[in-house]
Amino acid sequence: MNRQSKQGSPPDHDKARLSHPTTKSRHRLTRRGVQFGFLALTLVGVFVFQANCERWCPFGGVESIYGYVTEGNMVCSLAVSNFYILGGVLLMTLLLRRAFCGYMCPIGTISEWLRSVSKRLRIPEIRVPSGVDRVLSLLKYAVLAVIVYTTWQAAELLFRAYDPCYALISRHGTDITIWAYVVAGAIVLGSLILSLPFCRWFCPFAAVLHPLSRIGLTQVTRDEESCKNCGKCSKVCPVAIPVDQVTHVNHASCLSCFNCVDACSTIGVSAMRWGPSRQFKKWLGQHWSQAALIAILLTCTTAAVATSYLLPLPSFVKVRGTAPDTTVAAQLEIENLDCRGRANLLFWFLERDDLYTLPGYLRLEAWPQPGAAPVKIHYDPAETNEAMLKRAITEPYYNLVEDQWRPSPFSIVGYDPLAIDETEGLLDDPGPPALPLIVPDLDALDLDDGLLLPDEEFAPPP
Numbered sequence: 001m002n003r004q005s006k007q008g009s010p011p012d013h014d015k016a017r018l019s020h021p022t023t024k025s026r027h028r029l030t031r032r033g034v035q036f037g038f039l040a041l042t043l044v045g046v047f048v049f050q051a052n053c054e055r056w057c058p059f060g061g062v063e064s065i066y067g068y069v070t071e072g073n074m075v076c077s078l079a080v081s082n083f084y085i086l087g088g089v090l091l092m093t094l095l096l097r098r099a100f101c102g103y104m105c106p107i108g109t110i111s112e113w114l115r116s117v118s119k120r121l122r123i124p125e126i127r128v129p130s131g132v133d134r135v136l137s138l139l140k141y142a143v144l145a146v147i148v149y150t151t152w153q154a155a156e157l158l159f160r161a162y163d164p165c166y167a168l169i170s171r172h173g174t175d176i177t178i179w180a181y182v183v184a185g186a187i188v189l190g191s192l193i194l195s196l197p198f199c200r201w202f203c204p205f206a207a208v209l210h211p212l213s214r215i216g217l218t219q220v221t222r223d224e225e226s227c228k229n230c231g232k233c234s235k236v237c238p239v240a241i242p243v244d245q246v247t248h249v250n251h252a253s254c255l256s257c258f259n260c261v262d263a264c265s266t267i268g269v270s271a272m273r274w275g276p277s278r279q280f281k282k283w284l285g286q287h288w289s290q291a292a293l294i295a296i297l298l299t300c301t302t303a304a305v306a307t308s309y310l311l312p313l314p315s316f317v318k319v320r321g322t323a324p325d326t327t328v329a330a331q332l333e334i335e336n337l338d339c340r341g342r343a344n345l346l347f348w349f350l351e352r353d354d355l356y357t358l359p360g361y362l363r364l365e366a367w368p369q370p371g372a373a374p375v376k377i378h379y380d381p382a383e384t385n386e387a388m389l390k391r392a393i394t395e396p397y398y399n400l401v402e403d404q405w406r407p408s409p410f411s412i413v414g415y416d417p418l419a420i421d422e423t424e425g426l427l428d429d430p431g432p433p434a435l436p437l438i439v440p441d442l443d444a445l446d447l448d449d450g451l452l453l454p455d456e457e458f459a460p461p462p
Helices: 003-007 012-019 026-048 058-071 081-096 099-103 106-120 130-136 139-154 158-162 164-169 178-193 197-201 204-214 259-263 278-284 290-310 340-350 386-394 417-424
Strands: 218-222 272-276 316-320 328-335 362-366 372-379 397-399 404-406
Touching: 026 099, 026 106, 026 259, 026 290, 058 081, 058 139, 058 204, 081 099, 081 204, 081 290, 099 204, 099 290, 106 164, 106 178, 106 197, 130 197, 139 158, 139 204, 158 178, 164 178, 178 197, 259 272, 272 278, 316 340, 328 386, 340 362, 340 386, 386 417
Parallel strands: none
Antiparallel strands: 218 272, 316 362, 328 372, 362 372, 397 404
């Protein structure tokens, strides 16, 4: 009996599976397809539909969570959809470790593709020692702390001026600085000679995902008995995990990319498998396919997007007074309500103290956005009515102390202030009486006594 017979030959279907070149790289090709799909979706949304893709960035949820919890307000350009997407990504991280970074993130995709191109150009990769890699990986926590602190303090996305991703999705927005392109250039150059340098060492969102990824449900398992200790699995790992030195790859940086599984050259039975962690194998099985991973990614993403439309929580909330037993909500669409600052100005008009004062309880819920923004205003029907709300929003405000008019920048879809009696039915529902408008009798005034103010002191509305 020859040596091959003593060791036992692999089944015919395993021989075919292991020898077929396209089968060996099927995981890599599939992942490239998923990466291309999400990158194309982002670019089409930005450049074809001119969409505000910041509202779908999961890191936007991290930046806005403090302001929303404490004040009920989102940072400008963001929306509650950021929270839903953040929740979906956190769930997929708990299940699949950092698969979001390896399959969906546009920066990770571009960086990884650049390194693939440089390999074809025979540009050697710089392998960073493990000790240095661990030290550099701490930098992302410092970046996260700086961004979150400055954003929470200023209530503005100050980091966007340096954000290479924002420079792309904003189509070179007005608040982009040259430093955004300097950072982008550094990522491009670094990605040609290093594997995922930004993702491994500087990405603030990676720091957010790290704790959940460490306890992820799935992992790569190396069978020590069938492993040939060739080290190929470690060489192809894009985040430099020493796969050949551990049995269970539960590293928080694991992208679930399947590179190590594809690189395994064991004949007969693959030494690398991806599936549930050992504590869950009894109930969930020992091996999952890449199709299961992609299905989970798509399910979490679809659920997050669908929830944002089914449960559209307001991105701006402000309240005056205590809610009575009975309230009524007026639902309006308001033009020029496109950011948090404008929402604050809208509430200022609702709290005006002139002829169009609104008494009683008010709760403003708004979804600021370009064009017509949906608004819901809760009020006490015993004190206020919808006609009074519309007048307060659209009429100019006169500051008696400063003797100045302040025109309202807002207009309400379907509402004409000049036809207020006909459209609002004020004669049938006059609401609480307004302050009387006193018109002086000019014939009874002695102009020589100076009872009238000089013409130049009058400030007519613009």
